Amino acid sequence: MIAPDDEAGIAAAICAAVANREPLSVEGLGSKSGFLRPVQTARTLSTCNLTGIPLYAPQELVVSARAGTTLATLEATLAEAGQHLIAEPPDYAFLDAPAQTIGGIVATNLSGPRRIAWGAMRDHLLGMRAVTGRGEVIRSGGRVLKNVTGLDLCKLFAGSYGTLGVMTEVTLKVLPKPEATGTVLLWGLHPEEAVRAMSIALGSPYSVSGAAYLPQEAAMVMGYERPSTIVRVEDFADSVTYRLDRLATLLGRFGTVEILDTAASLSLWRAVRDAEPLPIQPDDAVWRVSVRPSCGTSVLRAGQSAGLFGYLDWGGGLVFLNGPPTGEAHAAVVDAARHANGAWWLLRAPESLRRARDAVPHEAAALAAIRQRVVAAFDPAGILNPGRMFAA
Amino acid sequence: MIALPLPKADVLIRRDAVHAGLRVLLPEGCVITDPTRLKPYETDGLSAYRQMPLAVVLPETTEQVAAVLRFCHENGVRVVPRGAGTSLSGGALPLADAVVIGMMRMNQVIEVNYRDRYAVVRAGVTNLGITGAVEAEGFFYAPDPSSQLACMIGGNIGMNSGGAHCLKYGVTANNVLGVRLVTIEGEILELGGTHLDTAGYDWLGIVIGSEGQLGIATEITVRILRAPEGTRAMLAAFEGNEVAGACVAAIIGSGIIPVALEFMDRPAIHACEAFAHAGYPLDAEAMLIIEVEGSVAEQDWLLGQIKEICAGFNPISLKVSQSAEESAAIWKGRKGAFGAIGRISPDYLCMDGVIPTSTLPMVLRRIGEMSVQYGLQVANIFHAGDGNLHPLIMFDANDPASMHKAEAFGAEILCLCVEVGGCLTGEHGVGVENAI
Numbered sequence: 001m002i003a004p005d006d007e008a009g010i011a012a013a014i015c016a017a018v019a020n021r022e023p024l025s026v027e028g029l030g031s032k033s034g035f036l037r038p039v040q041t042a043r044t045l046s047t048c049n050l051t052g053i054p055l056y057a058p059q060e061l062v063v064s065a066r067a068g069t070t071l072a073t074l075e076a077t078l079a080e081a082g083q084h085l086i087a088e089p090p091d092y093a094f095l096d097a098p099a100q101t102i103g104g105i106v107a108t109n110l111s112g113p114r115r116i117a118w119g120a121m122r123d124h125l126l127g128m129r130a131v132t133g134r135g136e137v138i139r140s141g142g143r144v145l146k147n148v149t150g151l152d153l154c155k156l157f158a159g160s161y162g163t164l165g166v167m168t169e170v171t172l173k174v175l176p177k178p179e180a181t182g183t184v185l186l187w188g189l190h191p192e193e194a195v196r197a198m199s200i201a202l203g204s205p206y207s208v209s210g211a212a213y214l215p216q217e218a219a220m221v222m223g224y225e226r227p228s229t230i231v232r233v234e235d236f237a238d239s240v241t242y243r244l245d246r247l248a249t250l251l252g253r254f255g256t257v258e259i260l261d262t263a264a265s266l267s268l269w270r271a272v273r274d275a276e277p278l279p280i281q282p283d284d285a286v287w288r289v290s291v292r293p294s295c296g297t298s299v300l301r302a303g304q305s306a307g308l309f310g311y312l313d314w315g316g317g318l319v320f321l322n323g324p325p326t327g328e329a330h331a332a333v334v335d336a337a338r339h340a341n342g343a344w345w346l347l348r349a350p351e352s353l354r355r356a357r358d359a360v361p362h363e364a365a366a367l368a369a370i371r372q373r374v375v376a377a378f379d380p381a382g383i384l385n386p387g388r389m390f391a392a
Numbered sequence: 393m394i395a396l397p398l399p400k401a402d403v404l405i406r407r408d409a410v411h412a413g414l415r416v417l418l419p420e421g422c423v424i425t426d427p428t429r430l431k432p433y434e435t436d437g438l439s440a441y442r443q444m445p446l447a448v449v450l451p452e453t454t455e456q457v458a459a460v461l462r463f464c465h466e467n468g469v470r471v472v473p474r475g476a477g478t479s480l481s482g483g484a485l486p487l488a489d490a491v492v493i494g495m496m497r498m499n500q501v502i503e504v505n506y507r508d509r510y511a512v513v514r515a516g517v518t519n520l521g522i523t524g525a526v527e528a529e530g531f532f533y534a535p536d537p538s539s540q541l542a543c544m545i546g547g548n549i550g551m552n553s554g555g556a557h558c559l560k561y562g563v564t565a566n567n568v569l570g571v572r573l574v575t576i577e578g579e580i581l582e583l584g585g586t587h588l589d590t591a592g593y594d595w596l597g598i599v600i601g602s603e604g605q606l607g608i609a610t611e612i613t614v615r616i617l618r619a620p621e622g623t624r625a626m627l628a629a630f631e632g633n634e635v636a637g638a639c640v641a642a643i644i645g646s647g648i649i650p651v652a653l654e655f656m657d658r659p660a661i662h663a664c665e666a667f668a669h670a671g672y673p674l675d676a677e678a679m680l681i682i683e684v685e686g687s688v689a690e691q692d693w694l695l696g697q698i699k700e701i702c703a704g705f706n707p708i709s710l711k712v713s714q715s716a717e718e719s720a721a722i723w724k725g726r727k728g729a730f731g732a733i734g735r736i737s738p739d740y741l742c743m744d745g746v747i748p749t750s751t752l753p754m755v756l757r758r759i760g761e762m763s764v765q766y767g768l769q770v771a772n773i774f775h776a777g778d779g780n781l782h783p784l785i786m787f788d789a790n791d792p793a794s795m796h797k798a799e800a801f802g803a804e805i806l807c808l809c810v811e812v813g814g815c816l817t818g819e820h821g822v823g824v825e826n827a828i
Contacts, residue, residue, distance in 0.1 A: 059641040060749050060779070082647060115588060122594060123566045144746040145778035146563065146818035148552045148601045155565065155597025159589075176647035199507050205530070205621045207686075239690050292508040292586040317508075317588055343591035360591035366579040371593060389592060 005049040007129065007137060007168040013045050014166065015135035018381045026162035026385050028068055028101030032108055036161060036359035038351045039388050047103050050168055053077055055143060062126065062143055064171040067103025074102050083174045087121045088112030090273045094280050094322075094348055103167050109159030112273035113210035113232065116202065116314040118175075122158035127171035130157060132164065133379025143171050156374075162385045164378040178234035182244045183210075183260035183268060186229040186251060191215065191297040194229040195316035197254045199293060201231040202315045204250055206243040209234045210269055211315040215300070218277035218311040222268070229254070232269055277311050278322040285325035285349035287333045291342030293317040302336035303329075325349045330357050337361070360389060393795070394824055396443065399489035403469055407446060410469055414449055414491065417459040422497075424448040433474065433492050437539070438482040438825055440739060440789045445472065445486035450494045454572060454580060454610040457493065461608065462578030464491055471576075473604040475516065475547030478539040480742045481823025483551060483603055495546045498610060501525045510569055510586050512613045515546025519553070522614060531616040534561035537819065538727045549609045552601030554819035556726065557683075559777035560651045561617070563819065565600040570613035573599055573606070586613055603821050620685035623651065625719045626695055629676035629708040633657060636678035637752040639705040640776045643682070644749075646701055648694060652683040653777035654726055657756065660733075660771035660784070667732035668725035671718075676708050680776065681726055683719075729773050730784065737769070737786030739795075741802050744820040745809030749779045758808055759783055766801040768794070780818035781809065 002013045002024075017024050025044040027033050047067040053074065055064035058081035065074050071089060078084050089105045090112050106128075111120040127141030140153035157164055186197060191213060198211035210232030219228045231251070233243045240262075248257040260268065271277060280286065287308075289299050296316030303310045308323035323329055330346065330353060337344040338361070346359040363371060371390070403410070414423045424430055425447050435442045446469070451457045464471050470490040477484045486492050499516035506529055513522055519540040522533035536555035537543055543553070549571060554563040561567070570584035584596040599606050630636040636655060643650065656664065656672075656679050665672040673679060680702075684694040699710050713719040725732070733740045747755050756772060763770045773782040783805055787798035806816050816822070 057748065057750065059645045061644065062748075109589065109594070111589070119562060119566050120589060122597060123562060142746075142813070142815050144748060144780075144814045144818070146554055146558070146746050146775070146780045147815045148819055148821050149816045150822065151598055152552070152565065152601050153598070155594045155600075158597070159594055175649060176644075179647070199509075203506060203509065203531075203618050205618050207620070236693070238693060239686060242687060242689065290587040290589040290591070292505075292510070294508050314588060340587075341585050342587045343585075343589060345591055363592060364581070366575070367581050367583075367595070370575075370581075370595075374593070 001044045001046055003046040003049045007050070007131065010045065010047070010050070010166050010168055011131045011135050011137055014131055014133065014383060017043070017383045018133070018135060021381065023383050023386045026166050028104035029097045029099050031095040031097035031100045032104055034096050035108065035347050036345065036354070036389055037387050037391065038354050039385050045166065047101060047166060047168065054169070055171070058083055061145065061174055062171060063174050064143060064169060065102045066169050067167045068101050071100045071102055071105060078174055079177070082177050084177045086114065086118045086124050086173060086175050088114040088273055089121060090275065092275050094275065094286055102170060106158050106170050107160060107162050107167060113212060113269055113313050116211065116317065117207065117209040122155055124173040125154040125158050125170060126173055128154050128157060128167050129169040130165035130167045133381060133384045138165065141171065145173055161388050163375060163388055164384070166384065180237040180240040181232065181234045181262045181265040181269070182240045183265040184231045184244055184247045184251060185258040185260055186254050187256060188226040189229050189254060191300055191312070193254060194227070195294055195297055195312070197229050197251050198231065198315040200250060201247055204247065206233060206246055207235065208232065210272070212272045213312040213316065214277050215311060217279060217309050221277045221279050222271060230268065232265060272313060275320050278320055279309050280322050283325060283350060284322045285329065285353060286347045287321040287344060288347050289319040289321065289333065289337045289342055289344040291317060291319065291337065291340040295340035295342065299333070299336040299340060299342070302332050306332035325353045327353070327357070358391070396487060396824065399487060400468070403446065403489040410467065410491070411447055413463055413467065414447060414460065417463055418449055418451060418456055422450045422452065424450070433477070433486060433494065436477040436482060436484040437480040438485065438823065440795060441482050441485050441824065443486045443488055445490050445492045446488065448492040448494055450497045452497050454574060457608055457610050458574045458578040458580055460491070460493060461574055461576050465576045465578065473546070473550065473608045475544030476518065476542045478543040479547065479551065479821065479823055480744070481817065481820045481825040483547070483821050483823040485824050493608060495544060502611065506531065508586060509616050510613050511616050512611060513545055515610050515612065516544050519543050519545060519548055526616050530619050532619045533614055534567050534617055535564050538730065545612050545614070546609050549600050549612060550602070550604045551819065551821035554780065556652045556654055556775060559653060559775070560649060565597060567615050568596065568600060568612060569615055571596055571599055571609045572611035573609055575607045581607070584613065603823065621687045622691060623683055623685040623719065624691045624695065624713050625681055625683040625722045626698065626710065626712040627673065627722060628680045628682060628702045628710050629673035630678045631706060631708060632677045633756045634753040635705045636680055637749070639680065639702055640749060642701050642704065643698060644777065646697070648697060650682045650698070650777065651685050652681065654681040655774035655776040656726070657772040659769060660729060660773050663732040663736050663771055664725040664729050667728050667735060668721060670721040670725035671711070672725060673709050681722055733771055733784045733786065739787050739789040741785040741787065741798050743781070743783045743785065743802050743805050744817045745781050745806050745814055746779045746818040747781055747809050747812050747814035749776060751812040752776070755781065755808060755812060759805055762801055762804055766797050768798055768801055779814065
């Protein structure tokens with residue numbers, strides 16, 4: 001493990017790896033090292049010692065953190081000024097390490113329930129510093145909220161799983177934490193009814209910032225007896241009260257409506273964010289599927305038919321599934337996602353499945369050729385996380 | 393003047409063959425080669441620059457775009473994509489040896505899906521046309537550049553356009569789910585889709601804002617949002633730029649993020665008021681337009697909070713709009729700002745730098761000093777919430793010295809923006825204006 005404490009050290013490590021033709025596994029604290037395909041290298045390059053928050057300007061809604069800064073440290077700093085990360089990044093219950101780095105969160109572009117209303121991690125990445133697979137230090141974007149100067153490499157790096165370069169510092173837009181959070185809860189709906197209810201809520205003028213559905217098993221993990229459809233509002237307290245009331249009226253036709261207060265809402269949505277409703281066994285595989293909201297139910301049902309458990313977030317547009325890591329289960333998830341024209345990730349699985357199967361969808365041939373050229377431009381020697389996202 | 397790339401002599405010689413080749417690919421009337429009919433395409437929103445293209449084509453389908461690009465690629469002919477030609481940075485400025493690919497005939501809305509909250513439109517649909525297609529159901533498309541009546545979504549993709557409301561709703565890249573892109577080789581790529589997160593590399597994210605250099609977007613899937621119950625604007629007038637800037641910081645620091653937060657300085661206020669008769673305060677040095685949304689009660693509460701904050705900065709006046717008409721007039725002044733400046737000056741350069749908002753008073757003071765030094769007037773319009781500054785430098789394009797001074801003035805402003813930690817362009821794009 002190489003864990004330099006500055007950017008120059010990261011660059012030196014990459015240059016040495018290029019010279020020796022010795023590929024590197026790239027990670028922060030390794031919490032997501034089991035995501036996507038396995039990387040087999042002799043050495044690991046970690047950003048965990050690149051810590052610190054060189055810039056935080058609450059009144060300009062901007063923060064810069066070195067890549068190895070833990071999510072908890074960053075969130076605590078923001079909380080002191082009453083702010084938070086907009087995309088509500090998850091702290092999945094099935095991670096391999098107790099802490100995550102902000103670099104890892106950005107590199108995997110993982111967002112929580114608020115993504116549906118306020119955008120993903122990639123939407124709030126204003127700037128970054130990174131070291132490419134050539135050992136070059138690059139800077140893209142900046143510290144201001146709008147910037148269209150040149151190609152937006154931040155978007156390319158967010159979600160690239162460390163395969164183009166090692167991010168050393170990220171600059172993010174942040175927002176004030178809402179004063180209050182409230183939830184409208186509907187009991188006992190079928191998945192299709194639930195998505196319909198969530199669609200009505202998300203199509204209402206009441207600024208819904210979360211909409212999730214827990215089928216029977218997921219609801220039981222959370223201590224509920226029946227399937228639960230939950231819709232969240234976050235804002236100033238009076239607004240939340242008013243909008244919950246309107247949403248309760250709007251959704252009344254789906255059955256009895258219950259309202260959860262701020263404390264109950266915060267803990268419930270944290271669980272939804274962190275995939276806690278999945279009844280995960282130690283060897284289970286976990287899939288994450290992004291589809292148009294009305295297709296979420298078909299993916300959920302396909303997974304259930306293959307013996308998997310799951311639930312819906314993003315109004316139906318995000319499906320979490322878990323269960324035995326069999327080739328059949330994987331094929332069922334992939335087929336359902338493909339049928340819905342959606343995207344999917346094999347987030348966690350035993351190495352045998354991750355090695356044998358794709359971990360993200362294959363692109364069309366023309367796009368795959370472009371991808372290979374782009375990856376080769378950033379990492380010509382194939383040093384950084386080779387094979388992590390695609391086998392070839 | 394910025395020097396444009398030299399035309400390729402071998403292409404100019406083959407002019408007739410290129411024209412004939414394009415005519416084979418496209419229906420009757422889709423290839424323009426006659427100088428009189430080429431004339432409207434010689435410039436865009438950066439009208440001080442003019443250049444007649446080799447030809448203009450107006451394809452009607454993605455396949456035709458692909459055929460044209462493949463032909464041009466194989467024959468070494470450069471292309472310049474064009475939407476409505478509203479670019480303020482010369483993004484659609486032709487080259488003498490280039491074929492302009494005008495997308496305005498691909499102006500159909502293909503699909504609207506309220507249940508999943510997206511719309512699929514062709515590149516030539518105007519920005520406001522998308523909202524027009526969905527507003528009967530209470531929905532809208534969020535990014536709202538000032539040119540939204542004319543500018544096309546294809547161009548918005550190219551420039552990653554913003555607008556006055558992106559403080560809350562984000563810019564184009566945050567509101568697009570998918571793009572059908574044609575590469576220069578004539579390959580048709582589907583990037584993204586109708587879902588929120590894409591797996592693999594974020595091609596969509598890199599294409600948006602690439603200024604047509606990676607391909608031409610022909611079909612775009614955008615998110616549509618339900619409109620709020622209502623919106624209301626207020627005007628806050630101040631004695632100086634410093635206090636107005638401090639007030640902006642205080643509002644955001646309080647935890648309130650207004651849906652729009654616009655700043656105008658004295659010259660901008662006067663020009664816009666003469667144009668829109670919106671009741672702007674003519675005795676003020678600086679003015680903020682602050683807009684909130686929600687139910688009437690929510691608006692009242694938010695505006696009450698904001699008024700209280702403003703009161704701490706010695707405002708000359710605070711005026712809350714009392715009607716939809718009054719709010720519309722307030723925005724008419726702001727959105728018509730460029731036209732308003734056009735009424736008082738023969739030409740203007742609109743800059744698009746971004747600065748950390750805390751540096752606003754210093755930056756405006758420096759711009760004021762430069763204005764004296766260059767002997768050119770400037771009006772400043774500023775998306776105060778997100779730091780995007782639009783100094784409008786007034787000059788006379790018929791006077792080469794005046795034009796030269798205006799460009800030098802603009803360049804110095806942009807250097808200043810970068811110096812204080814900002815960037816060259818926030819929403820207009822690099823184009824040709826900022827390329828050198």
